[in-house]
Amino acid sequence: MTAALDSLAGRLLDRRRAxxxxxxxxxxxxxxxxxxxxxxxxxxHADDRQARLESGRRYLGVVLxxxxx
Numbered sequence: 001m002t003a004a005l006d007s008l009a010g011r012l013l014d015r016r017r018a019x020x021x022x023x024x025x026x027x028x029x030x031x032x033x034x035x036x037x038x039x040x041x042x043x044x045h046a047d048d049r050q051a052r053l054e055s056g057r058r059y060l061g062v063v064l065x066x067x068x069x
Contacts, residue, residue: 006032022067034063 010028017024042056 026067038063 006028009032013022013026013028013031016022038056038059041059042052045055046052
């Protein structure tokens with residue numbers, strides 16, 4: 001299941017890059033550890049579930065802006 005998800009995410013990133021929505025400088029293999037880092041950072045940020053969700057959304061927003069910028 002993980003391999004299938006990785007494949008789908010990679011293809012989605014490729015399509016978004018081809019459409020000019022995402023910068024061409026990053027691959028899925030590079031993006032995956034960054035996404036894991038976001039999840040880790042959100043989990044260690046706070047004990048409260050809601051605070052972790054808010055942090056994760058903020059961190060993800062920063063990464064997505066960078067990919068689009």
